[in-house]
Amino acid sequence: MDLLYSIFADPFVQMAGAPDLLVQTVWEGFVGGILYALIALGFVLIFKASGVFNFAQGIMVVFAALTLVGLYEKGVPAFLALALTIGVMFVIAAAVERVVLRPLVNQPDIILFMATFGLTYLLIGLGEAIFGGNPKVMIAEQLYLPKGAFDINMLGGVVTLQKIDIAAAVIALAMIACLSIFFQYTRIGRALRAVADSHKAALSVGISLNQIWVIVWFLAGVVALITGIMWGARSDVSFALQTVALKALPVLVLGGFTSIPGAVVGGLIIGIGEKIGEFYWGPLVGGATESWLAYCIALVFLMFRPQGLFGERIIERI
Amino acid sequence: MSAVAEMAHGPATRAAAEALLTVENVSLTFGGVGALSDISFDIRKGEIRAIIGPNGAGKTSMLNCINGFYHPRSGRIIFKGKPRQRMRPYEAASQGIARTFQNVALFKGMSTLDNILTGRTLKMKRNFFWQLLRHGPAMREEIEHRIYCEEIIDFLEIEHIRKTPVGKLPYGLQKRVELGRALAMQPDLLLLDEPMAGMNLEEKEDMCRFILDVNRHFGTTIALIEHDMGVVMDISDRVVVLEYGHKIADGTPDEVKADRRVIDAYLGVSH
Numbered sequence: 321m322d323l324l325y326s327i328f329a330d331p332f333v334q335m336a337g338a339p340d341l342l343v344q345t346v347w348e349g350f351v352g353g354i355l356y357a358l359i360a361l362g363f364v365l366i367f368k369a370s371g372v373f374n375f376a377q378g379i380m381v382v383f384a385a386l387t388l389v390g391l392y393e394k395g396v397p398a399f400l401a402l403a404l405t406i407g408v409m410f411v412i413a414a415a416v417e418r419v420v421l422r423p424l425v426n427q428p429d430i431i432l433f434m435a436t437f438g439l440t441y442l443l444i445g446l447g448e449a450i451f452g453g454n455p456k457v458m459i460a461e462q463l464y465l466p467k468g469a470f471d472i473n474m475l476g477g478v479v480t481l482q483k484i485d486i487a488a489a490v491i492a493l494a495m496i497a498c499l500s501i502f503f504q505y506t507r508i509g510r511a512l513r514a515v516a517d518s519h520k521a522a523l524s525v526g527i528s529l530n531q532i533w534v535i536v537w538f539l540a541g542v543v544a545l546i547t548g549i550m551w552g553a554r555s556d557v558s559f560a561l562q563t564v565a566l567k568a569l570p571v572l573v574l575g576g577f578t579s580i581p582g583a584v585v586g587g588l589i590i591g592i593g594e595k596i597g598e599f600y601w602g603p604l605v606g607g608a609t610e611s612w613l614a615y616c617i618a619l620v621f622l623m624f625r626p627q628g629l630f631g632e633r634i635i636e637r638i
Numbered sequence: 639m640s641a642v643a644e645m646a647h648g649p650a651t652r653a654a655a656e657a658l659l660t661v662e663n664v665s666l667t668f669g670g671v672g673a674l675s676d677i678s679f680d681i682r683k684g685e686i687r688a689i690i691g692p693n694g695a696g697k698t699s700m701l702n703c704i705n706g707f708y709h710p711r712s713g714r715i716i717f718k719g720k721p722r723q724r725m726r727p728y729e730a731a732s733q734g735i736a737r738t739f740q741n742v743a744l745f746k747g748m749s750t751l752d753n754i755l756t757g758r759t760l761k762m763k764r765n766f767f768w769q770l771l772r773h774g775p776a777m778r779e780e781i782e783h784r785i786y787c788e789e790i791i792d793f794l795e796i797e798h799i800r801k802t803p804v805g806k807l808p809y810g811l812q813k814r815v816e817l818g819r820a821l822a823m824q825p826d827l828l829l830l831d832e833p834m835a836g837m838n839l840e841e842k843e844d845m846c847r848f849i850l851d852v853n854r855h856f857g858t859t860i861a862l863i864e865h866d867m868g869v870v871m872d873i874s875d876r877v878v879v880l881e882y883g884h885k886i887a888d889g890t891p892d893e894v895k896a897d898r899r900v901i902d903a904y905l906g907v908s909h
Contacts, residue, residue: 513745526759528728
């Protein structure tokens with residue numbers, strides 16, 4: 321009876337008893353969720369256009385952030401470093417297209433997936449060789465990202481909102497909105513969706529696969545850079561960040577591998593779900609639920625909606 | 639059909655036709671296995687040219703060479719008077735070659751309209767920043783293309799499935815949407831790979847009508863592969879016959895029908 325009470329009743333009593341804590345928890349989850357969504361977005365972009373699950377997305381986040389900080393440490397002004405990093409992401413995109421995708425065109429998806437494993441280790445090696453393996457501090461201040469926090473008195477308590485979190489949420493949402501419009505309404509966006517569906521048919525209407533691949537990998541690189549800046553500003557820039565990227569998996573399962581809004585909603589569900597789970601139910605099992613709860617949520621979703629919340633329905637006529 | 643009519647080259651004048659595409663001594667091999675050997679023929683402006691032959695004769699390989707999916711090992715292909723080197727498919731498309739596929743290649747998750755709009759990809763020139771803003775010249779351009787596509791949809795009588803994801807459509811309609819996407823490219827040369835495969839009689843008749851209309855109203859040159867001999871003999875102006883990668887006959891339907899080697903190839907003969 322006690323156990324049932326502590327699972328089904330006590331957490332809600334706590335929530336009602338301290339609404340300010342609940343708001344704080346939800347906010348933390350919201351910000352975490354937005355960042356998960358950003359990582360998932362990088363996966364979605366590449367998956368949509370080339371059907372490849374890009375395992376290297378996580379390391380691309382780290383590599384982009386490292387490049388930015390590394391350049392700054394070598395004396396390059398912050399915004400020039402930002403521009404140069406975007407340039408580096410373009411070079412990576414072009415190189416991946418030329419060296420990895422082009423020779424492997426028409427190979428089964430699993431081969432391309434394995435190729436992105438290779439890319440992951442290449443980028444880890446390159447990153448360590450050039451910038452060293454030590455954690456670095458993100459140059460948030462130099463990029464005019466806000467510091468400090470708002471303390472809001474509400475619901476009989478204080479809710480603290482970090483300014484950097486607010487900035488992260490605003491920037492992420494703006495970027496997601498731009499990308500959605502881009503995919504839905506522009507010529508290149510339509511071409512991207514076309515390539516995602518059938519390479520052969522896309523070629524026959526005059527879409528250059530090579531060009532499209534460079535574009536999506538570059539876009540994914542830019543998304544990775546922004547993700548890297550935001551994550552880096554909250555903790556620090558280190559190779560440990562890439563394991564966070566694996567959290568994008570349950571997000572993708574939830575949201576669907578091909579949907580941008582799906583990545584956002586999936587990210588928010590996972591982010592808020594795991595924070596609330598950790599705070600209210602975590603103590604029951606001795607804490608540390610954050611590392612696995614997301615995967616459980618995803619498993620439950622898989623049973624009921626295998627294509628994800630917003631994924632394209634799998635249509636196959638036999 | 640105002641915009642469509644504008645684009646029409648006028649009635650096809652076959653008598654004075656010059657060659658739009660010439661295939662000269664083309665050979666193609668896959669790892670030592672010959673798929674095409676020493677094939678030569680031409681496609682004249684404004685005609686309907688059929689490529690026929692038993693299964694495995696190399697018909698689809700021939701189309702794939704023409705639109706750049708395959709590159710011939712030797713020989714050359716001259717399009718609009720210019721010989722071309724190792725052309726990529728999207729380059730062929732930008733020069734005015736459109737095609738459909740034997741086993742329908744559509745963008746299954748997208749609607750009929752969006753599928754046909756992708757055919758306009760090469761015709762859209764506006765900077766994509768304008769497109770992002772959905773404003774100004776890009777918006778006008780988008781509307782023009784939309785009108786053009788709606789006309790094609792009317793022409794092919796697929797208004798009712800405009801918004802349906804094509805993956806859900808029956809096979810016959812998918813083939814029609816695929817034709818629509820090719821037409822949206824306003825091609826000079828339209829390659830149709832078995833446009834009537836797997837269709838019932840009624841659908842075949844519709845498709846025949848569309849092919850003839852495209853040829854007559856838009857003056858589009860068409861090369862098609864088809865197994866239904868009745869259809870081939872009815873609608874094509876000239877027929878080239880392949881067998882085991884060799885050309886065995888070339889001429890008007892009547893000439894081809896009377897050719898000994900063609901009869902042997904189709905009916906089988908004891909050598």
